Each structure stands twice: as C-alpha cells, then as structure tokens.
Amino acid sequence: MLEFKEITLSDKEWIQPLLDMSAFGSEEYSFSFCYLWRKVFGYRAARMGDYFLLKSVRPGRPPSYLYPPGSGDIAPVLEALKQDAAAEEAPLMFHTILTEQKILLETMYPGEFEFMELEDYYDYVYEAESLINLAGKKLHSKRNHINRFMADYPDWQYENINAENLPEVVEMSREWLHLHEESDSTSLMQEARSVSAAIHDFFDLGLDGGLIRVNGRVVAFSMGDRLNHNTYLVHIEKAYADIQGSYAMINKQFAKNHCANYQYINREDASGQPGLAKAKRSYRPVFLVEKYAAKWVK
Numbered sequence: 001m002l003e004f005k006e007i008t009l010s011d012k013e014w015i016q017p018l019l020d021m022s023a024f025g026s027e028e029y030s031f032s033f034c035y036l037w038r039k040v041f042g043y044r045a046a047r048m049g050d051y052f053l054l055k056s057v058r059p060g061r062p063p064s065y066l067y068p069p070g071s072g073d074i075a076p077v078l079e080a081l082k083q084d085a086a087a088e089e090a091p092l093m094f095h096t097i098l099t100e101q102k103i104l105l106e107t108m109y110p111g112e113f114e115f116m117e118l119e120d121y122y123d124y125v126y127e128a129e130s131l132i133n134l135a136g137k138k139l140h141s142k143r144n145h146i147n148r149f150m151a152d153y154p155d156w157q158y159e160n161i162n163a164e165n166l167p168e169v170v171e172m173s174r175e176w177l178h179l180h181e182e183s184d185s186t187s188l189m190q191e192a193r194s195v196s197a198a199i200h201d202f203f204d205l206g207l208d209g210g211l212i213r214v215n216g217r218v219v220a221f222s223m224g225d226r227l228n229h230n231t232y233l234v235h236i237e238k239a240y241a242d243i244q245g246s247y248a249m250i251n252k253q254f255a256k257n258h259c260a261n262y263q264y265i266n267r268e269d270a271s272g273q274p275g276l277a278k279a280k281r282s283y284r285p286v287f288l289v290e291k292y293a294a295k296w297v298k
Contacts, residue, residue, distance in 0.1 A: 002084050004044035004055050007035055009204050011045055018052040022069035023228040026123050026289045027268045028054075028096045029069055030233050032205050032225050036194040051077045055084070062090035064293075067097040075108070082296060092296040099290050112298040120272035123289035124280040126265045128232065131255040131283065138284050142248050149245025153214045158253045161202065161209030161221065169211060170199055172218045176238050187271050195236055198223050207235070208258045212250050219243050220250035224258065232262040251283070 007015075012031050019029055027033045034043055034054060042057040051070030057063055063085055068077050082092040096118075097105070105113050134142045150156065161169060177192050198207060202223070211221040220239035227233035234254070239246035259265050266289070270277035 001087075002046045002048065002053065002080055004046045004053070004057075004084075007038045007043055007045045009035065009201060012205075014047065015045065015052050018047075018050060018070045020228070021050065021071040024069055024098060025125070025228065025231055025264075025266065026096065026098060026291060027227075027233060027235075027266060028066055030225070030227050030235075032198075032207065032235060033233070035201070035205065036197045036235065037190075039197075040190045040193055048077050048080055053077070053081065056095055062093060063088055064093045064095040067094050067101045067294075074104075094292075094294040097292050097294050099292075102292050102294070105294060109296075109298075112296060114295045114297045116293045116295075118291040118293055120277075121269040121291055123269050123291075124267045124283075124285040125231070125287050125289060126267065126283060127286050128255060128259045128262050128265050130286070131251060131265055132260060134252060142252075142283070145245040145248040146252060147245075149243075149249050152244065155215060156249070157213040158257070159211050159213065160257065161211055161223070163203075165211065165218070166199065166202065166209075168218045169209070169221050172211075172221060173199060173238065176240070179240075187273065191271075195238070198236055210250065210254045210257055212239070212246060212253065214243065214246075220246045222250050222254040224254070226262075227266055230262055231264040231266050232259040233266045234268065237267075247279075 015031050019031060022029065037043065044055045044057055046053040046055070049070070050072050051068040053068050054066035055063055056065070065081055068074070085092045102115060130139070134146070159165060173195055180188060198205070202209060205225070207223050207225050209221065209223045211218050213219065222234060223236040224232060224234040237247070237250060239250055255265060264286070267280060270280055
C-alpha cells in the first residue's frame, strides 16, 4: 500500500532529486509549485522506489494523480496508483500528463486510457534572452510600455527581495488583492493562498524575488525559482495596473536579474482566464507546454 502524506518543506530533500531525474518542463514538476498549491489542490506525496507520487484529494471529487517523475520501470508504479485509486472506489486518473507521457501510455496500454486535452492550462515558455532584451518588432509595444514607465517615474528602483523589504511585499500583496476582491473569482482566491504561502516560506523554499519601487513605494513584485537545468519558472508576478508599464517593467527586470543563465523562462499557465492568456501570448512564447488529463478506462 502506498502511504501518502501532506507535503512539508523538509520533503524537498527527497522530492527534488526525483524531479531532476525526469526534468519535465511544466509547472507541476516544481517542488515549489507543489508546496505552494498543496492546500488548494489537497496535494499528498508518496515515494515508490525512485519515483515521486503526487495525489490530489479534494472534497466531492475522486482522487487524481500527477504522472510520476523519477527513474526506473514505470509499470509497477502505475499499477500501484491504480490500486490506490481502486481503494477509494475510483478509476486511476491523472490530472496532468505531458505529450511524451501520453505517447508512452498509448504505447504501453493501447486503448486503455482516455485522454482530455487541457489547452486552457498549457504553460507559456519564452526564450530568456527575448524577455530580457525585448528585441524585435513583435515586442515593440512592450518596449514602449517600459519607456513610458521610465519617463513617468524616473526615480524607479529595482531591488531583490530580502528580509528587510519582504514586509512591504506583504503589504502590497494584501492591497493588490483588496483592489481585485470585487471580481469574486475562485481562481483569484486560490492564487491568493499560493501567494501568501510563497511570501511566508520565501526563504525556506529558496525562492528568488524582485520588486519595483516608485517614489519609495513597492508597486510590483515577482518570485520564482529553477524548474530544471535549462528552464526558470516564474511563480508570481503582481503589479498595480493603474501604473502604466509596471507589469512590463517587473517582467523585464526580474528576467534580467534572475534568468540570464537559463535558456527558457516558463511563466506558468493562464488558469483558464482569457485576459491572462492574451497577456501571456503578447510576449510571444517560443512554445507552449501541452498538457492532458488521462483516465484508465479498462
């Protein structure tokens, strides 16, 4: 029997090496992502050999799993997950698999899995150099936003987040949420829990962070960390929309200060929000990480 338990910070010691074995390119294969969203998605963790198993347990829903990252024969791991789901009177369901994993399952178990494309939850991936330099005609508007910001706020400053300015990030995060409370969005409230966890456990998770000041006031911040050997993962980006160019400025400055040693920057998915998807597309991703859900039907 598999023994799933709540994810704690100390679990990074054994989970991260297993994630690194696969080096999958979507946000779900980040320890920080799993930890930050653990309460929203009811994540539980287990280990089987050199595989990391992640289970989502939410009220009123059958359990679902992340396709396991790690190394070794995957067949007994899948069988163990199938039995774990059966113990809860449910079929084995994966809430996230990637294209290469879909192909593998179709090869190993032809006709036994039913797949559903999750287009609204594809990750947006960019060339790091592109977000740092914003070169070319396609990103001309982004440069204009930044030029406008610099003209309007010549005293702007960028700082890495540290113990001294973190309380100001907390204050800005609370104010930003208050300004958006009228939207009454479930996804916004869920994200707020993730952001709160990132701020609370910022140092223990080993996150990078940066902020923008205008007239001494924090008006934007971003946080992220390494996803794999060539990809950096941006978890959070917040700015005040009424300060024109603040989003473009924190995007560029954070990439410049923390992502220059990576080939790619993954800016996560758009959570099914059309406006957010449009904003992410405007930065011209080099590719999207395709995702699927899968259900064992035989």
